[in-house]
Amino acid sequence: MPSPQDSAITSSRSKITPERAQEFYEAVLTLLREGGYDALTMEGVAALSRCGKSTLYRQWGTKPQLVACALRGSKAATIADIDTGTLSGDLRQVAQALGADAGHDTPLMHAVSQAALQNPELMEALREALIVPAAAAFDAMLARGVERGEIAADNPAREFVAAQLMGAMRARPMLEGKNADAAYLTRFIESALFPALGLTKSP
Amino acid sequence: MPSPQDSAITSSRSKITPERAQEFYEAVLTLLREGGYDALTMEGVAALSRCGKSTLYRQWGTKPQLVACALRGSKAATIADIDTGTLSGDLRQVAQALGADAGHDTPLMHAVSQAALQNPELMEALREALIVPAAAAFDAMLARGVERGEIAADNPAREFVAAQLMGAMRARPMLEGKNADAAYLTRFIESALFPALGLTKSP
Numbered sequence: 001m002p003s004p005q006d007s008a009i010t011s012s013r014s015k016i017t018p019e020r021a022q023e024f025y026e027a028v029l030t031l032l033r034e035g036g037y038d039a040l041t042m043e044g045v046a047a048l049s050r051c052g053k054s055t056l057y058r059q060w061g062t063k064p065q066l067v068a069c070a071l072r073g074s075k076a077a078t079i080a081d082i083d084t085g086t087l088s089g090d091l092r093q094v095a096q097a098l099g100a101d102a103g104h105d106t107p108l109m110h111a112v113s114q115a116a117l118q119n120p121e122l123m124e125a126l127r128e129a130l131i132v133p134a135a136a137a138f139d140a141m142l143a144r145g146v147e148r149g150e151i152a153a154d155n156p157a158r159e160f161v162a163a164q165l166m167g168a169m170r171a172r173p174m175l176e177g178k179n180a181d182a183a184y185l186t187r188f189i190e191s192a193l194f195p196a197l198g199l200t201k202s203p
Numbered sequence: 204m205p206s207p208q209d210s211a212i213t214s215s216r217s218k219i220t221p222e223r224a225q226e227f228y229e230a231v232l233t234l235l236r237e238g239g240y241d242a243l244t245m246e247g248v249a250a251l252s253r254c255g256k257s258t259l260y261r262q263w264g265t266k267p268q269l270v271a272c273a274l275r276g277s278k279a280a281t282i283a284d285i286d287t288g289t290l291s292g293d294l295r296q297v298a299q300a301l302g303a304d305a306g307h308d309t310p311l312m313h314a315v316s317q318a319a320l321q322n323p324e325l326m327e328a329l330r331e332a333l334i335v336p337a338a339a340a341f342d343a344m345l346a347r348g349v350e351r352g353e354i355a356a357d358n359p360a361r362e363f364v365a366a367q368l369m370g371a372m373r374a375r376p377m378l379e380g381k382n383a384d385a386a387y388l389t390r391f392i393e394s395a396l397f398p399a400l401g402l403t404k405s406p
Contacts, residue, residue: 110316110320114313114314114317116377118239123380127380156390156394157395160371160394162374162378163370163375164371164395166374166378167367167369167370168367168370170370170373171366171367171370171373174316174319174329174330174334175334175366175369177326177330187359187362190359191362191399192399193399195399195401196398196399
């Protein structure tokens, strides 16, 4: 299914269809899972998706940008799409969405974010494609909660919601050897986020 | 300064002094910072610390175990040493200890934990040397808080304290492009952990 991001890329830069872009993204993700970021080459992506390297460079510019777009394209649902009418409902849905991706996405994101720490260009591409939009979506979600009177505007825990969710996803595999699935993340938001934000479990 | 772990290794396995072990650990950390986990070799460590490879194998057994011990040895203070008499005081001290390491340790730990996701032997060595002891130290810290009547025994946020602190350290560099220093971690525990645990800011 074409996503808004794919359409934007398609219309602004070339005649690649969203479906074809998705094939490139799948090739990128396959190669990342197999060998990590450093081993991935534009040649490898081109070979796996049976196109010329120049197509990739024309469309995405650089390897960091291609990788960032592929990771964004692999998300089933974005945080920005969530709007249930209550903040606790929104956060529960975030737990479902992130937990659904956890099985295959966590090792992938670990691999890429580690590479990003040693590669400023990749870090910038990831921030632009994934992190800044997600953080803005959390801010908007919390602002709606403030508007509806569900949390105080000056609640100091607001600053840490995105970091806590991103952190819990990364920490559980290390601590417990298990992915942060939807059940874990739901327990996490209800036990740790809700009390800090002053929310109750009932929606 | 010799740490208890170094002494244990020294007495049980060989005649290497704690000071000499520390030199090996420094060599390991230098090589990890330069090239990451995969590029590190026992030969490289031996060359940099001017010893024979066999010394390393005799002392630490395997590369994963050497790396795990080097990371443990690099910690200025362990969580297990913290005992201020109050849970909020203990957690504040955790924020100081983790924040002090953040500048140089975060990229290093990212690099190694990423490698661990694709290397079960390294994951096991890290869990044994670092993660299980840290998680146990948090459990003991929280149990003391329960005994002193500072938090309820069935407080559901207890489960997530270690994951939240580990997570916040990893998430901030991605979200904000900054290390999780002591000021950030202190703000984090006071704004997010304390309310979930039912602790107040005053100790």
